Amino acid sequence: MKYISAIVENNFNLTKAAEVLLTSQSNLSRLINEFEKDEQVQLFSRRKGRITGLTKVGQDYLDDASVAIRAYDHTMNRLRNNAKGHFGVVRVGIAPVILSVLFDKVITQFILENPDVKIELHEDGAYDLQQQLVNHDIDLAFLMSPATTSQIEEKIVYTDRVGVFFRDDHRFAQQSGPIKVQAIAKEKLVVLDDTFMLNHQIMNLFSRRHLKPDILFQSRSWDLSINMCRQMDVVTILPRPITFNYQPRDIQYRDISPDFKWQVSICRLKQRISEKLVDYVEDYMIHYFRENKIKRLNDDNEM
Known part of the structure; x- marks a missing residue:
């Protein structure tokens, strides 16, 4: 189960997965082939002999295996906690x-x-x-x-990405892809203040391109930045994962070009x-x- 999880986690690169598992690429490949043969299933889709993804059977197996792995890890954590x-x-x-x-x-x-x-x-x-x-x-x-x-x-x-947030009637809403940093520099910006690493990386993003951003307001509150976007014609720059937990219906997100890693x-x-x-x-x-x-x-x- 851990072998298959490692292959998926490393984007189906057997060499990298083998390094994580402290084994050889040939041994990992052999183990996967033997497992599929013994169980008479095909977990991975292949092209010209190279693994390219999971089959439907493979995805179902991974989902079930992930639950089993977490249950095992939870059991071992409890055991080790009791012991230590x-x-x-x-x-x-x-x-x-x-x-x-x-x-x-x-x-x-x-x-x-x-x-x-x-x-x-x-x-x-x-x-x-x-x-x-x-x-x-x-x-x-x-x-x-x-x-x-x-x-x-x-x-x-x-690892994820940093992007721009803005309300539905902002001009960026007409664009479907990433927003260029040159265009962002022309907007009124609401950003986190300079106690945050993100602030310095944003400033570096502009300065490397000799751009002077129009910073309207800085704060220590990311949700305040989002709410200001709802009420004003401004843009804020924040990590994409914020959209996983909180994104009002009237706020949109786009990636930044060039890619801005978080x-x-x-x-x-x-x-x-x-x-x-x-x-x-x-x-x-x-x-x-x-x-x-x-x-x-x-x-x-x-x-």
């Missing part, structure tokens, strides 16, 4: 946009599976959170990559004393986002 006796407090810093978009489910799941571990959330902008890490005021931070200090190590756990990393100090509880929480979060990446890939393919 995880308890205590871990201080986790999360930027507000990341918290709103990504953490409602994972925090709930973690609390249910780890009732003796308290997650103390610190909600702040990326630069403030980096400083809190350096000052040892928090143990972990989820930040928009890249971090801006060499004292911090980061592991990317989530990458979220889990961050810790490079020089630190290893703490088992913090290590456990970090591993749990990384595992959660890795397992849920498959579901996001499938959801994107259905859109």
Whole structure:
């Protein structure tokens, strides 16, 4: 089950999947072929001998396998927790946009599976959170990559895109594809303030093209930015995943051209004393986002 999940997660690239699974590409290919032969099914569609996607049978198997894998992982987590006796407090810093978009489910799941571990959330902008890490005021931070200090190590756990939001009667609503950054620079913009990494990346996007954006208003609230778009003829620039949880009917979204990536990393100090509880929480979060990446890939393919 994990082999098939790894192949899908790595976009059907057997070489990359084999690296993740710590095996060879030829061995992985052999195992898949033997499984299909033994079970008399075809899980993968192929073209000229190369795997290109899942068949209907393969998709059904993956869906069922994902449930089984999560159930197994949940059982093992409970077993390990009982054995290790995880308890205590871990201080986790999360930027507000990341918290709103990504953490409602994972925090709930973690609390249910780890009732003796308290997650103390610190909600702040990326630069403030980096400083809190350096000052040892928090143990972990989820930040928009890249971090801006060499004292911090980061592991990317989530990748998506940044785009523009605007109301239905805005001129961008007539365009079906990505909006060019040159066109965005001509609009009145509402953006997050400079305590957010996103603000600096937006400014860099314009400055690299010698563009001077018309910044009407800056705040620390992404939902305020969305609401201002509803009431005014303005544009805001925010991560696409906001549309998964919140998008009024009168607000539209478009990608930006050139592509503007939104990458979220889990961050810790490079020089630190290893703490088992913090290590456990970090591993749990990384595992959660890795397992849920498959579901996001499938959801994107259905859109």
